[in-house]
Amino acid sequence: MNLKGTLPTLILEVLAEESSHGYRIAQKIKQSSDGLLDFKEGTLYPALHKLENEGSVESFEGVESGRARRYYRITSAGRKVLKDNRAEWQQLSRAVSMILGEA
Amino acid sequence: MTTLDSWLGLAVKHLSKESAETVRREIQEHFEAAREAALVSGHDPLQADQMALQALGDPGAANRQYRKVLLTSSEAKVLRESNAESRMICSNRWVKWAILSTPGSLLLLSTIFLAVHQVDLARGVLVFGALTAIFFMPPFLPIYTSTRGRVYRAIKWIVMVGSIMLLQGADGRIGLWLASCCLFPMFYTEWKRMVIRRKLPIAHWPRQLYL
Numbered sequence: 001m002n003l004k005g006t007l008p009t010l011i012l013e014v015l016a017e018e019s020s021h022g023y024r025i026a027q028k029i030k031q032s033s034d035g036l037l038d039f040k041e042g043t044l045y046p047a048l049h050k051l052e053n054e055g056s057v058e059s060f061e062g063v064e065s066g067r068a069r070r071y072y073r074i075t076s077a078g079r080k081v082l083k084d085n086r087a088e089w090q091q092l093s094r095a096v097s098m099i100l101g102e103a
Numbered sequence: 104m105t106t107l108d109s110w111l112g113l114a115v116k117h118l119s120k121e122s123a124e125t126v127r128r129e130i131q132e133h134f135e136a137a138r139e140a141a142l143v144s145g146h147d148p149l150q151a152d153q154m155a156l157q158a159l160g161d162p163g164a165a166n167r168q169y170r171k172v173l174l175t176s177s178e179a180k181v182l183r184e185s186n187a188e189s190r191m192i193c194s195n196r197w198v199k200w201a202i203l204s205t206p207g208s209l210l211l212l213s214t215i216f217l218a219v220h221q222v223d224l225a226r227g228v229l230v231f232g233a234l235t236a237i238f239f240m241p242p243f244l245p246i247y248t249s250t251r252g253r254v255y256r257a258i259k260w261i262v263m264v265g266s267i268m269l270l271q272g273a274d275g276r277i278g279l280w281l282a283s284c285c286l287f288p289m290f291y292t293e294w295k296r297m298v299i300r301r302k303l304p305i306a307h308w309p310r311q312l313y314l
Contacts, residue, residue: 041137
């Protein structure tokens with residue numbers, strides 16, 4: 001399924017639960033959608049960099065299984081962005097459902 | 104068969120050295136995690152490699168995305184070289200004081216010329232003084248917040264356009280056109296700086312990005 005434009009919101013949603021590294025973020029998005037939202041993992045990091053540039057997430061060095069990894073955590077600005085995006089998405093989803101006669 | 108190295112080679116094309124390093128590190132980490140997961144789920148090493156690489160997708164698409172958010176080599180070059188004038192000015196005490204006193208002296212000279220009815224000369228000296236002030240004084244001014252930077256840039260463009268109008272008078276449009284051609288390298292640098300400002304978080308901005 002096409003993820004165009006929604007990937008940053010999904011990343012923020014995953015990070016709102018706990019700080020995580022890129023691979024785990026990708027897996028969580030795929031698992032949470034029962035594999036419906038399948039995206040190319042090479043495009044995850046540009047989205048993470050964009051969120052970092054905008055101040056929605058920040059990165060830090062962490063260690064997992066003895067290996068250094070770059071972790072990402074959501075910032076307070078990121079939580080606000082997520083809240084706005086969620087509200088916008090729910091509105092859009094409701095509107096489309098009404099048109100399709102499913103509401 | 105595509106290997107991780109060739110994937111990375113395409114993904115980091117045209118990126119600056121630092122950006123390429125970042126991409127290599129994060130993709131390498133990701134690839135290893137994906138490979139390990141595939142090995143744990145019972146795939147053989149060759150299959151695990153292929154699966155991890157396939158999951159990364161098209162390196163060209165990743166490169167296009169990366170170039171939107173990380174510095175490219177041309178942007179890094181602009182960032183490096185556009186600081187050269189400031190470093191030169193700030194490193195020499197005499198040059199610094201000469202530049203700080205020039206705009207005031209020229210304004211005074213312009214007033215004197217005006218007083219003796221040398222209007223054209225007064226105008227030329229005034230424009231020269233204004234341009235000297237706008238281009239060479241900023242390294243000594245307290246411009247280190249994005250708002251002050253925006254104000255400075257607005258003033259800079261107003262002074263530049265105003266100077267051309269003042270020099271050319273009624274033929275201002277021709278002057279603007281000529282200046283646009285002659286000042287192309289400056290416009291290019293300004294445009295690149297604008298792109299860089301969008302890519303770098305404000306906390307990481309070097310001084311020249313405010314100007």
